Structures are given as structure tokens and as C-alpha cells.
Amino acid sequence: MSKPSKERLISLVLGGARSGKSTFAEKLASSRASNLAVLYVATLEPYDAEMQERVERHRASRPDTWRTLEAPLNLAETVRQGYKGEKLVLLDCLTLWTTNRLMSITPLDKDAAGYVSQIPPEDDLALESTTPTTPVEVTSPDYFAEERAMAQELESLVAWLREQNCGLVMVSNEVGMGLVPPYPLGRAYRDALGRLNQVAANLADEAFFCIAGIPIDLKKLQYNFDEDI
Incomplete structure (x- = not known):
């Protein structure tokens, strides 16, 4: 399968907080x-x-x-309804979309003074874990089911944008390089976003990792099993 022309590429830009990922994504x-x-x-x-x-x-x-469209929860549906034939979509970011989706099924006291502090921060980095076959330490709410639904929604959105011959640049945080969060919601968030990033990278034609403002092309560096085995 031939690679799409540059303006129609699906791209993923990863990085930590203040890594320059959003700046690079906008330039791209x-x-x-x-x-x-x-x-x-x-x-x-x-x-x-x-x-x-x-x-x-x-x-x-x-x-x-550039036109702005707000899509904090229903990402694919909002983009499909709000799309007006633009040449490219810049999605910033998968990190906060994951936060919003998990928070939407998490019972919290919004009147409490510490409500905002209960929300996982954008740069809540943690060690990468192996992919579980059952929900992560949480039986209610079902974060694992929400994670699967998000992956399917992202796949649907990317497929639809390809049909429109529209390019896509996705921004997300890398969450596999820090400490394990000490609370269940934090761990569910870390795992959900880490696996969603894997889905996004698999869907993307190219993936970049930003460190100190320097973008690195990950797919040019990846290990190719077909060539090396």
C-alpha cells in the first residue's frame, strides 16, 4: 500500500509536558x-x-x-458533524480527551474544594505496564470498557478522515516514563492513555517523539521484524 501524499498523512506527535509537542504539531x-x-x-x-x-x-x-472545534467527549461524532472540508485536522490532544472520558464515568463531588485536584494532570507520567486482559484494579466504574470504546472511536475517526482525503495530526502525552500513580484512577488513566497511544501510533503513517523541543521520527527508528528475522 502506497503512502499518502504529505498533506493527507495521519501523524502522531508524542512528548512529555513542555516538551514542545504542541508547537511542533502546529508547525507540522x-x-x-x-x-x-x-x-x-x-x-x-x-x-x-x-x-x-x-x-x-x-x-x-x-x-x-484555522477554525476551532471543541470536542471534550464525543470526539468522532463532533468532528464528523463539524467538519467543513478542511484540508487537515489538528487534534490537541488525546491526553485530555482520555482525562475527560474517564472523569465522565467517575463519581466525584464537584462541589468539593479539591475537585480539580482529583483530575489526573496532563503530565501524570508513569511506568509502562503489560497489557492486562481484565480491568485494572477497578470494578466500578468500568474504565477498561471505556478505554476499548475510545480506541474504537479513534479508529473510526481516522478511517473517516482518510475517506475525506483529509490529513490528521494528533497530539498526546507519553505516560510510560515516570512513577506508578498511587491511586486507582491515576493508574487507570495511565494505562488507558498508554494503550490509546499505541492504537494511535499503529493507525498513523508517521509518529514523532518530542524531547526538549526536538522531534524524533519514531517510525524511521523502529525495529522491523520482517527485515531482521
Whole structure:
């Protein structure tokens, strides 16, 4: 199967917090789309005034040809309904989409002062675990079922965008390089996002890992079993 033209590539950009991943993803999207329309899909759900101000600042810095679509939960459906023939979609990010989806099925006291502190942070990095065949330490709510649903939704979205001949740049955090979270929701989040990143990388034509603002092309470095065995 031949590789799509550059403007129609499906790309994944990974990195830790403040690694330069979003900056690189925006540069990649800008170079691929040239001066044509880009649909910027934002999954962030602002929880306070400071976060809302940050959102507005980022939105103002984008080119006039970029349109913003908010999709904190129902990602695929929102993109399909909001898509207007743009040349490329920039999805920033899978990290917060995972957070929102897991939080949507987690019973928490939203009136409590510590509500926001209960939400797994964007850079909640943890050691990678082996793929379980049963839910991770949690029987209610069923985070594992939600994780499977998210993977299927992402696969559906990528397939649909390919049908539209539309490129996609996905941004996500690498969560396999830190400590194991000490609480069940944190571990469910770490595992769900880690496996979702694997799904995204498998769907992508190219994958990059950003460290200190430097993007590394992972698929050019990957081990090829067919060639080496």
C-alpha cells in the first residue's frame, strides 16, 4: 500500500509536558496545509478563569484560516458533524480527551474544594505496564470498557478522515516514563492513555517523539521484524 501524499498523512506527535509537542504539531500542520483551512480540534475543558484565558491566548495566536472545534467527549461524532472540508485536522490532544472520558464515568463531588485536584494532570507520567486482559484494579466504574470504546472511536475517526482525503495530526502525552500513580484512577488513566497511544501510533503513517523541543521520527527508528528475522 502506497503512502499518502504529505498533506493527507495521519501523524502522531508524542512528548512529555513542555516538551514542545504542541508547537511542533502546529508547525507540522501549518506546513502540510500551507495557507489552506485547518480544523483545530480542542479537547480541553477549561475548569477555571486561568485555563480559559490560556485557551483564548492560544486561539488568538493561530492563523485566520484555522477554525476551532471543541470536542471534550464525543470526539468522532463532533468532528464528523463539524467538519467543513478542511484540508487537515489538528487534534490537541488525546491526553485530555482520555482525562475527560474517564472523569465522565467517575463519581466525584464537584462541589468539593479539591475537585480539580482529583483530575489526573496532563503530565501524570508513569511506568509502562503489560497489557492486562481484565480491568485494572477497578470494578466500578468500568474504565477498561471505556478505554476499548475510545480506541474504537479513534479508529473510526481516522478511517473517516482518510475517506475525506483529509490529513490528521494528533497530539498526546507519553505516560510510560515516570512513577506508578498511587491511586486507582491515576493508574487507570495511565494505562488507558498508554494503550490509546499505541492504537494511535499503529493507525498513523508517521509518529514523532518530542524531547526538549526536538522531534524524533519514531517510525524511521523502529525495529522491523520482517527485515531482521
